[in-house]
Amino acid sequence: MPEHWYREAVVYCCDVETFQDSNGDGVGDFPGLTSRLDYLARLGITCLWLNPIHPTPNRDDGYDVADFYAVDPRLGTLGDFAELLHEAGNRGIRVIIDLVVNHTSDQHPWFQSARKSPDSPYRDWYLWSDKEPEDRYEGMVFPGEQNETWTYDRTAKAWYYHRFYNFMPDLNTANPEVKDEIKRIAAFWVQLGVAGFRMDAAPFVIEASPQQPKDFTFLTDLRSHLQWRQGDSVILAEANVGADEVGEYFGDAGGSANRLHMLFDFALNARLMLALARGDAEPVIDALRDTPKLPEGAQWATFLRNHDEVDLSKLTAEQRADVFAEFGPEKEMQLYDRGIRRRMAPMLGGDRRRIELAYAMQFSLRGSPVIRYGEELGMGEDLSLTGRDAIRTPMQWSPGANAGFSGGKDLVRPVIEQGEYGYPHVNVVSQQQNPRSLLSWFERMIRTLRQCPEVGLGACSVVDVPMPRHVLAHQADQPDRGAMVFLHNLADEDVTVDLSSLGKYAEYPYELLADKDYPPVDDSLSTISLAGYGYRWIRLRDSHGRHTGGQTTRGGLA
Numbered sequence: 001m002p003e004h005w006y007r008e009a010v011v012y013c014c015d016v017e018t019f020q021d022s023n024g025d026g027v028g029d030f031p032g033l034t035s036r037l038d039y040l041a042r043l044g045i046t047c048l049w050l051n052p053i054h055p056t057p058n059r060d061d062g063y064d065v066a067d068f069y070a071v072d073p074r075l076g077t078l079g080d081f082a083e084l085l086h087e088a089g090n091r092g093i094r095v096i097i098d099l100v101v102n103h104t105s106d107q108h109p110w111f112q113s114a115r116k117s118p119d120s121p122y123r124d125w126y127l128w129s130d131k132e133p134e135d136r137y138e139g140m141v142f143p144g145e146q147n148e149t150w151t152y153d154r155t156a157k158a159w160y161y162h163r164f165y166n167f168m169p170d171l172n173t174a175n176p177e178v179k180d181e182i183k184r185i186a187a188f189w190v191q192l193g194v195a196g197f198r199m200d201a202a203p204f205v206i207e208a209s210p211q212q213p214k215d216f217t218f219l220t221d222l223r224s225h226l227q228w229r230q231g232d233s234v235i236l237a238e239a240n241v242g243a244d245e246v247g248e249y250f251g252d253a254g255g256s257a258n259r260l261h262m263l264f265d266f267a268l269n270a271r272l273m274l275a276l277a278r279g280d281a282e283p284v285i286d287a288l289r290d291t292p293k294l295p296e297g298a299q300w301a302t303f304l305r306n307h308d309e310v311d312l313s314k315l316t317a318e319q320r321a322d323v324f325a326e327f328g329p330e331k332e333m334q335l336y337d338r339g340i341r342r343r344m345a346p347m348l349g350g351d352r353r354r355i356e357l358a359y360a361m362q363f364s365l366r367g368s369p370v371i372r373y374g375e376e377l378g379m380g381e382d383l384s385l386t387g388r389d390a391i392r393t394p395m396q397w398s399p400g401a402n403a404g405f406s407g408g409k410d411l412v413r414p415v416i417e418q419g420e421y422g423y424p425h426v427n428v429v430s431q432q433q434n435p436r437s438l439l440s441w442f443e444r445m446i447r448t449l450r451q452c453p454e455v456g457l458g459a460c461s462v463v464d465v466p467m468p469r470h471v472l473a474h475q476a477d478q479p480d481r482g483a484m485v486f487l488h489n490l491a492d493e494d495v496t497v498d499l500s501s502l503g504k505y506a507e508y509p510y511e512l513l514a515d516k517d518y519p520p521v522d523d524s525l526s527t528i529s530l531a532g533y534g535y536r537w538i539r540l541r542d543s544h545g546r547h548t549g550g551q552t553t554r555g556g557l558a
């Protein structure tokens with residue numbers, strides 16, 4: 001069987017600029033991040049996803065790229081970046097970076113050239129209109145922050161198209177020269193040693209404008225190009241698309257995915273939020289049942305929080321209202337009429353049981369988990385910052401000045417100091433010393449997951465036995481690796497469940513992780529108790545046949 005490292009990966013999303021400053025200029029940098037790799041290795045992550053690292057005017061947190069072939073000097077030099085890759089590799093951590101090629105910054109030399117003359121070699125790299133387009137006010141991605149998708153440029157004497165902000169003109173990805181350039185950019189970074197990409201706004205990349213058909217063959221082409229350069233490089237794409245389109249994005253060449261390797265599971269994300277808000281497992285069960293069968297090698301990336309708002313756009317109005325009521329009741333917590341600009345811990349009322357439950361559920365569901373930096377500490381948000389910046393505050397390393405993030409005075413973004421999520425209370429130093437802290441729990445949980453390869457590699461199914469609505473019981477099976485059953489209780493009431501129908505699959509069932517000490521799992525699986533907001537990860541079978549290790553490893557909190 002070919003090695004598919006991404007299917008067993010634990011991905012950590014980190015913005016270099018807010019992670020660790022090494023030189024006191026108030027901006028996180030590559031040497032700072034490199035110095036924290038041991039922390040990440042201890043946490044157990046295997047892949048680091050870096051938000052954009054390129055030179056940028058930084059008007060959209062780096063997603064406005066001004067040069068795809070360099071690194072932002074505020075973060076360090078290309079040499080520093082190569083050191084980071086080397087040191088990460090020494091610790092078994094792969095690095096992927098954002099590939100933001102739907103658009104560029106308006107400061108990018110291509111756009112600067114394109115706007116100056118219709119004869120510029122870059123003119124056709126962007127989308128222009130001589131007349132005011134009829135759809136000028138349609139399709140805004142950031143309502144409230146953006147009021148049009150076509151903006152008039154006086155120098156160009158024409159209108160240019162931008163799905164996002166007007167300072168981020170869309171590239172004309174239907175132009176073969178642009179497609180070649182995107183392949184060159186990806187190949188360049190792979191040559192430097194990155195393991196792949198998080199592809200930004202993938203549906204827009206393959207659809208130059210809403211009037212044009214989606215060019216899925218470009219994804220086939222990009223993947224094949226990359227894999228000739230580096231066989232195990234991957235593309236993890238941002239594509240919040242419906243179940244009917246998922247197959248097209250992954251591609252299917254005789255049963256094997258031949259386009260994107262991974263897609264973020266936005267549908268599951270929204271349903272997880274709904275399930276947590278309602279204390280009801282049904283939305284997750286629906287999401288699992290609605291998931292189309294994926295071709296071999298295709299993989300979901302699960303997540304609870306990322307660097308953007310929680311996107312509830314695909315829920316019904318009633319469902320969305322329930323999530324808002326529970327997790328974002330104040331107007332200032334909401335964004336773009338569809339999302340919430342908060343982190344998990346405050347959304348869950350700082351209730352440790354619910355935070356563990358949420359993450360235990362995410363990490364045990366099919367796919368490869370992605371976690372946003374700081375979530376492992378239970379960091380909060382700063383609603384006094386604008387838009388999505390609320391959830392992009394610096395990492396909280398210690399109770400010392402500036403949370404140990406920087407020795408400087410003028411920080412790229414303020415650290416959270418006040419209240420129960422302020423760094424004097426929530427920080428790495430105090431949590432690492434405490435075996436009962438959330439951070440210690442994450443370390444244990446991730447280590448446990450890495451002993452359960454069937455989660456990433458195997459089939460995930462809902463256990464087909466009657467359950468109270470608030471209990472999610474799902475299974476992961478992989479013939480070579482074993483089988484696990486997972487129980488998660490979304491309500492604050494104790495419950496006992498009967499899983500005896502799984503008895504025929506079980507060989508020596510034992511618990512790997514749980515919210516508290518429970519009596520040992522009995523072989524018949526007929527009486528399994530679960531506390532309010534409790535969870536239990538139970539191994540039914542492993543790849544070693546009948547073995548002896550079970551009893552000694554039980555108890556996730558041991």
Ligand code: GLC
Nearest residue numbers: 060063100164200201307308
């Ligand atoms: C993606 C990113 C978001 C960014 C946008 C434009 O949605 O996740 O942060 O603003 O693309 O690049």
